[in-house]
Amino acid sequence: MLLVYTHKITPRLKYVFKHICTRVLGIEVDFTTQIENFIAHDSLKMSYTKQQLGNEFFIKNHEILFEQGLNDIEVNVMPWDETRCFFHNGDKSAIPFDIFAASFYLLSRYEEYLPHVKDEFGRFLATESLAFKEGFLHQPVVDIWAFKFKEALQQQFTDFNFPTRKFxxxxxxxxxxxxxFKLKGVLRGIGGTLKELFNLKFKTLYNRFMVVFGLQHDxxxxxxxxxxxxxxxxxxxxxxxxxxxxxxxxxxxxxxxxxxxxxxxxxxxxxxxxxxxxxxxxxxxxxxxxxxxxxxxxxxxxxxxxxxxxxxxxxxxxxxxxxxxxxxxxxxxxxxxxxxxxxxxxxxxxxxxxxxxxxxxxxxxxxxxxxxxxxxxxxxxxxxxxxxxxxxxxxxxxxxxxxxxxxxxxxxxxxxxxxxxxxxxxxxxxxx
CATH class of the missing domain: 3.20.20.370 (Glycoside hydrolase/deacetylase)
Structure with a gap:
């Protein structure tokens, strides 16, 4: 089990850690605000807060997991090896981005609650998304970031056996x-026939009659x-x-x-x-x-x-x-x-x-x-x-x-x- 020390346990924090740790990586996760409990834990552990406690596995947090409601969040997307990420957190972190905050932003569909242009059906457009604009729509970045997190953990906890999952x-x-053509009812059948006649779609009309009379497969x-x-x-x-x-x-x-x-x-x-x-x-x-x-x-x-x-x-x-x-x-x-x-x-x-x-x-x-x-x-x-x-x-x-x-x-x-x-x-x- 991974124990996470943090200064405050919030619903957002629990939600995203469980997705990355449990659903993606297959490891159980628990949380503590007590330094004594954190020190006593003898397996996987990390701190997720503003300041590192000592020399433990540490990821500096972004504020989004400790906020409520929607806020005007600045998102600067940057390259990270073969992928891209945001919420850069400096040099002291075990990994250079707060992947938990970034993952929450994507999983919660935070951007879809913000003002955006919709299409004629009222749908959120791909072109409005951060992923499209920043060129990472083609990648499952949350999972990629999770595996980078796993690699960093493995370097520090060499004896721990991580489970593997299958594609x-x-x-x-x-x-x-x-x-x-079939099961359309009389009125829709007549309407379809007239429409095909009007638009001179004689091949479609022929196929319609062949299907209706059981001479051809729908x-x-x-x-x-x-x-x-x-x-x-x-x-x-x-x-x-x-x-x-x-x-x-x-x-x-x-x-x-x-x-x-x-x-x-x-x-x-x-x-x-x-x-x-x-x-x-x-x-x-x-x-x-x-x-x-x-x-x-x-x-x-x-x-x-x-x-x-x-x-x-x-x-x-x-x-x-x-x-x-x-x-x-x-x-x-x-x-x-x-x-x-x-x-x-x-x-x-x-x-x-x-x-x-x-x-x-x-x-x-x-x-x-x-x-x-x-x-x-x-x-x-x-x-x-x-x-x-x-x-x-x-x-x-x-x-x-x-x-x-x-x-x-x-x-x-x-x-x-x-x-x-x-x-x-x-x-x-x-x-x-």
Whole structure:
């Protein structure tokens, strides 16, 4: 166990030390404000305060972990070997940056509470983030810093055996609409037909009639392929189904459709299943409650995980709503158009509510690549290169890689050509 001496034990301090020490490095951590207890401890120990006590392992603290609420914090990002960091703390520290303060800034999404420009859906933009502006979005810096901290500890405590963790993957399958043409209902079917006629999309119109009359496979119906992939993989896939009512933003399948319900039950026999909360469930807790009940009735078990429609988050309200409805995990933290690490980590972490200054029970599983971000790469070769680079970053710290693909990503539609191959690269990554 690592014992940390500090002048004041705060919720922020406990939160971030437990993420870095326990979740990333696998070592238990405890805290003391008593010098006598610190001296008596005969294993890993360090001081985290303003002044070093003697010649112990010491990291000079930044004030952020001892503050409350939001403050105007000066952040100067500087190079640190192969990465970058901030909150430089001088020469006396065992490491040159207060990685705990810097990690808290990223994990708590401190910057998302500050004034910023949003996109047309009200989302926090990657380009607004410190990580993007300072060129470290492509790295899981919190985990990299944790391993640097571990190296420094190992030099001082040579007899201590640190545990190791294994690289893993958590493939996410997002299902905003189950079929392209099927189960749309009469009115939507007529509307789609008229739209295709008006836009002279005769090939799409032909495909629509072939599917509706059972002469052709629906292009979005890739579930048999995905289940076969699940059977070959050691890692459990996690599906998110949209069960919201039809709206301007969400155009999913009728949640009362027997065929749809049967499909969800079938997939739940092989994979984990969560709720893709609709656009309006994001801010309306009654809508969220209704959708949660719908999926629990289908699965016959409590809902464990959710993901917000359009990857939209309003902090802290979105996460408070999930906690209120006892949803334990969320998979919305990430950027739609950019690959990388929005929260700076590839280790699941708990949501810290900055307004209430408490660690909550909600586990955040940030995703690192969405299939739409890969579409921005011109050639399949460029897509493979970008994907392999981000996987390598996660492997370097033995983290958990979380990619999100949609059911239609595996279709034969032109824009998604080669994505089955990209998915195979991900599934084969642990064996490389």
């Amino acid at each position: 893993s993957i958590k493939p996410i399958i997002d299902v905003p609409t189950v079929y392209h 292009p979005y119906d890739t579930f048999k392929y995905i289940i076969n992939k699940q059977k070959q993989s050691n890692y459990k896939f996690l599906f998110f189904f949209l069960l919201g009512d039809f709206s301007t933003y969400d155009k999913g399948t009728n949640p009362n459709s027997k065929h749809f319900i049967s499909l969800i039950k079938h997939i739940a026999d092989y994979c984990d299943v969560g709720l893709k909360a609709s656009y309006f469930a994001l801010e309306n807790t009654e809508v969220l409650k209704k959708e949660k009940i719908r999926i629990e009735d289908i699965l016959n078990r409590p809902l464990k995980a959710s993901r917000q429609s359009f990857s939209k988050l309003n902090l802290p309200e979105s996460y408070r709503n999930l906690i209120e409805h006892e949803i334990l995990e969320d998979y919305t933290m990430g950027y739609v158009n950019y690959m990388g690490f929005r929260s700076g980590t590839c280790t699941p972490f708990l949501f810290y509510d900055l307004d209430y200054e408490i660690q909550t029970p909600l586990k955040i599983n940030a995703y690192h690549v969405l299939d739409y971000a890969l579409l921005k790469k011109q050639s399949l070769l460029d897509k493979k290169k970008a994907l392999n680079e981000i996987i390598a970053q996660v492997k370097q710290v033995n983290g958990e890689f979380v990619p999100i693909f949609h059911n239609y990503t595996f279709s034969d539609i032109n824009r998604w050509q080669g994505f089955k191959e990209l998915f195979n690269i991900i599934l084969d990554a642990p064996n490389d």
